[in-house]
Amino acid sequence: MTGQERQERKEGHEQPFAVDPWQVAEHGLDLTSLARAESVFALSNGHIGLRANLDEGEPHGLPGTYLNGVFELRPLPYGEGGYGYPESSQSVINVTNGKIVRLLVDDEPFDLRYGELLSHRRWLDFREGLLRRSAEWTSPAGRTIKVDSTRLVSLTQRAVAAVEYAVEAVDGPVRIVLQSELVANEQLPGGPEGDPRAAAVLEAPLLAEAHHSGGTKGVLVHRTRYSGIRVAAGMDHVIEGPERLDTVAESEADHSRITVTTVLHPGQRLRLVKFIAYGWSATRSLPAVRDQVEAALTAARYTGWDGLVAEQADFLKEFWDVSDVEIEGDVELQQAVRFAIFHVLQAGARSEERAIPAKGLTGPGYDGHSFWDTEAFVLPVLTYCLPTAVNQALRWRHTTLPLARDRAAQLGLAGAVFPWRTIRGEECSGYWPAGTAAFHIGADIAAAAARYVRATGDAEFEREYGLELLVETARMWRSLGHHDAAGRFRIEGVTGPDEYSAIADNNVYTNLMAQTNLRAAAEAAARHPREAARLGVDTEETAAWRDAAAAMFIPYDENLGVHPQADGFTDHQVWDFENTPPENFPLLLHYPYFDLYRKQVVKQADLVLAMQVRGDAFTDEQKARNFAYYERLTVRDSSLSACTQAVIAAEVGQLDLAYDYTAEAALMDLHDLGGNTRDGLHMASLAGACIALVAGFGGLRDHGEVLWFRPRLPTGIMRLGFSMMVRGQLLAVRIDHDETTYTLRRGEVIHLRHDGETVQVKAGRPVSVPTTNPPAQERCSQPPGREPARRQAQAGLSAGRITSGPDHLAAE
């Protein structure tokens, strides 16, 4: 494809990725949006993350190799400081790049910016877990070659990644030099200016400690300057090609290189398998970390390339068997939701007592920080398909309890205050009204722990980890709130989920979540009295929690018949949407916080999220009125909104609107709806797409002991199917427009509620019950210009755009 053709392609197709139910594929290469594809095709196992930079390193959008928990400290400056402000932040760093395989063709570098690119395809099949690439290129000197590369980050061997790289001569003998490298302290391009969401770029964060090369192996060991984290990266190779093949190993401080030289005749191939391993630690010695890497390399080489590929496929087969969400009637949405599930898996699979960042390990966005997103959006999905990942993620939170207790003490509170944003556990928020004040994160963590225990029955986890998380967050709430003269328990001066409000009194979401938290802590303490006593909990304390929960103040506007998001919210001036031009979104980049905070304008679902997670606290009529009220105010400047709006839209019977929001959540990154997929994927929005389907159209609610379903489908979806692991049993749900079928795929018997009625499902005895469709109703309205894209038309269109993988791609 010539440069001109590439240009036409770009103009002709707005979305660069072909639609296919099981994979994402890119045809051609758009040099102007490399960074976006690097995020979309990123591979990770939650431990290691590799952006989809080209093998040859350049051109690139944003080079990225991330190790979970490897960060650098950077000072947090303040024009005017204040007590308790964090002094430093933590930023994920781009570590030693092990992906690089450079190719010289008769001494001309294989660089797609030069010569002629005859074809270029990349695709990622969610069943394989491999990023495949196929290119045919004619060098400026006129030599044509074919390159096929496949990359994986192992889901079974967490320290290992690997690349299979094959080059084939097409039109004549050609001298080939392959340079397989480890490169530390890569130069990074600057981020987009003025957008606080883009990560701070840290230059040359790695100090060299050791380097070694020999045979087909190379190792680099570095240490971060301020955070003192030792990082070892190693590579080993298997090389196959013509007989005459020279191999040279070299290394220096920031660079290790294995060079393979040969001459290929037409049809001849040079194949390189590169095994890559990483080890890191803030405490272990240099030899220990280095040897860990060498051991991982040895194990990977022992498994071999084919072995790694097979393990990957086996892992994914098992995963999809439990986790797939099937959609009939909208293949684009089908693709998007599998893309979403695959990336959520990648983010959480092997995070193992480390945080799951907002972007996973797909990019440097938000500095690599974890927020409440993890517990509120990502873990609810993983709970029912990969509960071990949830166990690990919550155990990470548990390891940070000492820091959270210190933070609480610093803030004058009891119990634990978890950070709004962090990598290691320290608060890294430089703007407290939208950081520390968002105390709801404590309740979000507590809810995730309680949900995990309910879904798995993992009593050991509850005793050892969950109970303490619940107790320390309950203590925080009890000390943060107070009883007023009328005996109501109030929580004041806090920030709820909506970041266009801050420092408000009695945020409904926060108060309801705190109520749940206090009750859950009291119940868990009652279940585990010995462990509770060890934490200093007595019956006076649990009584105080129950009392505060019972007295929790939930503001309600009697005049309007709606819940104000927080005290006084419905008295605020409504944002002047009519006079807000489209280019002024997201509003936070064009209006001051002071103006956003004092007006009725909602960045992301807040009261609406409360209606999802605490549906029991609202009547159906309140839900409908509240939803309609907040729809008119919600601009969705956050990716954490559409999925929640989908769920409640479905509940109140706005099925087409729910469908639109579901698609928005699911397509956030494939269609780059936020314009910042380049900085990494929106894990919570991707997880939210699953939530939109399962909790929205499936009507799943899991705040009680028994799962509730209230299935209903929009016209665009013919059938929806998903499975859920519940206490070791596997329940399949298949929703058609007329009936819903529950099948127990593993286990003996399960009780659930369908449309409020108890249903018993036994092994081998699927139960079909009618799907109740709500009456049609007038569509709720949104702020002008902020309506979600209508999905109906899209569904038909995308059905016509279905492609079917490599065959179609080859025809390109």
Place this chain on the structure above:
Amino acid sequence: MTGQERQERKEGHEQPFAVDPWQVAEHGLDLTSLARAESVFALSNGHIGLRANLDEGEPHGLPGTYLNGVFELRPLPYGEGGYGYPESSQSVINVTNGKIVRLLVDDEPFDLRYGELLSHRRWLDFREGLLRRSAEWTSPAGRTIKVDSTRLVSLTQRAVAAVEYAVEAVDGPVRIVLQSELVANEQLPGGPEGDPRAAAVLEAPLLAEAHHSGGTKGVLVHRTRYSGIRVAAGMDHVIEGPERLDTVAESEADHSRITVTTVLHPGQRLRLVKFIAYGWSATRSLPAVRDQVEAALTAARYTGWDGLVAEQADFLKEFWDVSDVEIEGDVELQQAVRFAIFHVLQAGARSEERAIPAKGLTGPGYDGHSFWDTEAFVLPVLTYCLPTAVNQALRWRHTTLPLARDRAAQLGLAGAVFPWRTIRGEECSGYWPAGTAAFHIGADIAAAAARYVRATGDAEFEREYGLELLVETARMWRSLGHHDAAGRFRIEGVTGPDEYSAIADNNVYTNLMAQTNLRAAAEAAARHPREAARLGVDTEETAAWRDAAAAMFIPYDENLGVHPQADGFTDHQVWDFENTPPENFPLLLHYPYFDLYRKQVVKQADLVLAMQVRGDAFTDEQKARNFAYYERLTVRDSSLSACTQAVIAAEVGQLDLAYDYTAEAALMDLHDLGGNTRDGLHMASLAGACIALVAGFGGLRDHGEVLWFRPRLPTGIMRLGFSMMVRGQLLAVRIDHDETTYTLRRGEVIHLRHDGETVQVKAGRPVSVPTTNPPAQERCSQPPGREPARRQAQAGLSAGRITSGPDHLAAE
């Protein structure tokens, strides 16, 4: 005095300054608190400010020479930025030091840290306006000399300062070298760490542009690096001494020096008069600024030292005749209030279309910024004694209107938004919840303009400046607030005077001040229809202002029978004062903002200030209940509180409490009650001391066309007298416990209200009316440990400590 004696002195007397009704004197020299004395003895005319650094430059606490409006820009950093955040701040800089006269005694520098200091006195008489110093010192080599120096900053020649320096040999022939200098880019000591209130120290901010010396003259010209302000400093000398006297002139980039050498025999004196002049401009050329300085020097030399001293005394005689506040029965308070008035005069006398900073020109505290303090505390005092200074200060605000309109537009508001803190007019606040959100500054400025016009009848000012200030602030209020469904006009998401609350709805002070502002603008527009039309004001707009003012929402807590400071305030948890140790004050240095904001704890009078400036909006019963309620919550971590509490304490009949607060406000700097007098004097607290006396015990209220008085005295004060200039007339008020006498010292006739009754006072016909003392009542309580010091005991004690100036000092 030896080092040991100095130590004893320090331990024996907590307060370093002797009590005297007309002057402040220091006996001995405490090297550990030099900076405090440098502030207390600072000289200024509002244009130039010289800290009281010793003539010889060292030792020093904090060297300081300030020129009003000369600042440097510095970046304002943010851990997380936001739209509309100011990118840079402005910091006052220490400019070329012209005060320095170094002395060598037989080649040993006169440095008080070495040798033996036999005596050292400094005193500042408020009638002279001169800082006098007298020292006797024996050098390490055993030679004794006497040094007498006198320094002035001219109140009549605004670009001029001068020093008379005399050295006398005591015990034998001694070789004397005097080096009179101009020094740019002096090294400054670092500020106290961690206290955001101390100024950022800017190193070497001046770039050399030109230097010149010759004869007895020297000139240095510099420019600030980023703000581009050109600063010229010049000096000229008159030298008298023995016949054999050598004079050398030298200069280089940052340094100009006139050296005088002679030998003195016992009893012989060398006398040097140094004239110093400054000129600065951001626009004028180097020759223009240099020549301006040369011209000022020539004029000063023409006037001569004695002439400058005489002009100073004449100016002050006239000033005190109008401005003195006389107190009988408490000489310490008498001294303190004259100290206060003198420094307020120094800050405002010649500021002339530049800002009056919170510290005047006495120190680098608050970066040299001006806040609402100026309009709300300093200008009300100057209005009735030096109205031209008020005219000038408000004209400075007027010159910043283009910047304030830009800022309003940036914030999405109409009219003008004045900066919370600034030197030149741009917003310099790096923390918007306690900066930009404090919109009340707009109303404070408007109120000052309206008060000035009422007090002077200066219609020309109103037409040319006042009207536009009122109109643009009224427009801001109209766009900031909105009508709710019930038709009430609400102002939400703003910060009132109390900095321990922020971003609240319907702050009573703010809403009442906005109401006044809107009404005043409508009235001024009606008075000056042509000028109003030129500003685009029509009758629809003034109607909208009047309507908003009439509909202004003032929250009231019916249950408690008090006004909440803002919506919901009385529902907040009360701060846990019992468990707040004394060392944790000021609270902002020991507790996070989030905790302060969400609780009932008040840094400084807010609702209580509203009751002073808008007393008409409260019943007497409300005032008493509100005052008692807020007394229990107010910790006075701000120096802008005691004076206001004094005023309302007096109004509600808590006379002894009012007396205590008055003394606290008056002694803020003489007793260093805030612990930070070293960074400069608290102009607003000093002005507040006058307000406490006049508005508190005098009961002055000036929100109507006629002045109201309601005199009452605490037991500690026998008699209180003050004068006020009102529309060119001069009214004297003398308050005794039994009667109050009004005398019209200039003018024909004046009407006023005494205790609610109209009184007519004619020239030559003093009117005496009874002073009504309120019934005794139970003293209001304050947070534990935050009660003001009781004044009764002090008054008796200080009466016994009266000293009477130089005679007593000489006996030391």
